[in-house]
Amino acid sequence: MTGKGGTGKTTVAAALALALAAEGRRVLLAEVEERQGIAQIFETDALPYTERRIASASGGGEVHALAIDAEQAVLDYLDMFYKLGRAGRALRKLGAIDFATTVAPGLRDVLLTGKVCEAVRRKDKAGWPVYDAVVLDAPPTGRITRFLNVNDEVAGLARVGPIHNQAQAVMRVLKSPQTAIHLVTLLEEMPVQETMDGVAELRRAGLPVGAVIVNMVRPVLLADAELAEFRDPTANTVGGSGADAAAGARNGSGSKTAKTAKPTKNGSGNGNGTGSAAKRRTAVAKALSQAGLGGARRGGVAERLVDPLLAQAHEHAERVVLEREQRAEIAGLGLPVRELELFGEGMDLGGLYRLAESLRKQATVFTRPAGRPDGADSGLDDTEDLRDSARHSDADDPADPDDEDRQ
Known part of the structure; x- marks a missing residue:
């Protein structure tokens, strides 16, 4: 071995x-x-x-x-x-x-x-x-x-x-x-x-x-459609980039841009974000609240957890894509492959x-x-x-x- x-x-x-x-x-x-x-x-x-x-x-x-x-x-x-x-x-x-x-x-x-x-x-x-x-x-x-x-x-x-x-x-x-x-x-x-x-x-x-x-x-925690969605660096934040959110998650500060950006009437953000990002953040905050992680009020625990979770989803999607590329390289060797979790x-x-x-x-x-x-x-x-x-x-x-x- x-x-x-x-x-x-x-x-x-x-x-x-x-x-x-x-x-x-x-x-x-x-x-x-x-x-x-x-x-x-x-x-x-x-x-x-x-x-x-x-x-x-x-x-x-x-x-x-x-x-x-x-x-x-x-x-x-x-x-x-x-x-x-x-x-x-x-x-x-x-x-x-x-x-x-x-x-x-x-x-x-x-x-x-x-x-x-x-x-x-x-x-x-x-x-x-x-x-x-x-x-x-x-x-x-x-x-x-x-x-x-x-x-x-x-x-x-x-x-x-x-x-x-x-x-x-x-x-x-x-x-x-x-x-x-x-x-x-x-x-x-x-x-x-x-x-x-x-x-x-x-x-x-x-x-x-x-x-x-x-x-x-x-393990892979997301379906392929979700992986593609979370890989988009602008899909997870309303205003600001996914990189901003990831950086905020790592230092515990969250993304100020994401918190302050407001959606317009047509649902799109006033920065780099999109309406789908706003809906996702709202849905995640609601799910966290329903799970007992803080109330639904603005600035509560549930809302503060949204950016770190979305940043983790983005990093997870990037890692899965990289791992699939490496699996393909290994498969090219023409050898039996075994995996251990x-x-x-x-x-x-x-x-x-x-x-x-x-x-x-x-x-x-x-x-x-x-x-x-x-x-x-x-x-x-x-x-x-x-x-x-x-x-x-x-x-x-x-x-x-x-x-x-x-x-």
Whole structure:
């Protein structure tokens, strides 16, 4: 799961994990940015560098979580391939691990993705997958392709040996039918543009793009005819512009022009307004009065609320038009699109489970059925375990054209 910062990709990743678990799956939810975002969403203690169960679903499934630490992933790698043990921990204290991942970011990414792919392919003693699905809260769209396209990232580091072999194994998982990269966006210009750019980059890299998930969608409160009417900047005020009314609504002063302008005998305003605007203001004031929000007298509460409400209607109409334009841009990508509604301010566990149910109903899940062992459809049956490269690393021979395929 990726997306522009601020789109709620971590929340959507957590909701997707719960949606999968609701269908009886055992799911791993992993993060790689060391922000402890999963722990915050599930309102639990900081996650350790071990997998642990953090939620159960009504369908009988479970969500386990893992916060992957880059330094610890490097130590695991050094211990796996070079048996450094305590020496590796000493390197960490000296800052050598942090230095290595800084000067060679490709190394960091291949080890982080490798940890996730190992969980994807891990089997129990009976040969069944330990997890039915793995959901990764990945880096933002601005660097998702570099993060996942580990072959290119390590090309300058190693052309043979364990790092090269691990990158090859990771790419076999990432490019298999078992994997889908979903992008989270908002119906706003910048997030949508970044989503479109991200999809184009992923496609050029040959990485499998899944769905676009539009988050925090707000309802449309007006009919199309009303939207067109309220978009007219002169339709909401009698004298003065809609911009004046909006400005007055924001600073709490209302529109002086709108209050003082008087309609002429033919119903039109004596400024920029129209007879329809005068009628609308009168109707809104009357409705507010009937709802108990002040009396019908001039200058009362009902009349003072008219301008702010009309300004909000104008802003709502403008926003709806913009969102429809962004929907059209997203549709042009030719991908499945799912929408998640906005649940007020903030997100608690109850809201997270509602998002999960919405995703489940929209059939966003692209994964194998729960409990099915790996088979031919996974595209991975010929892929050796990532750890196998450790057994072969000493036998690497650049002159042997079959060496890479064996490993």
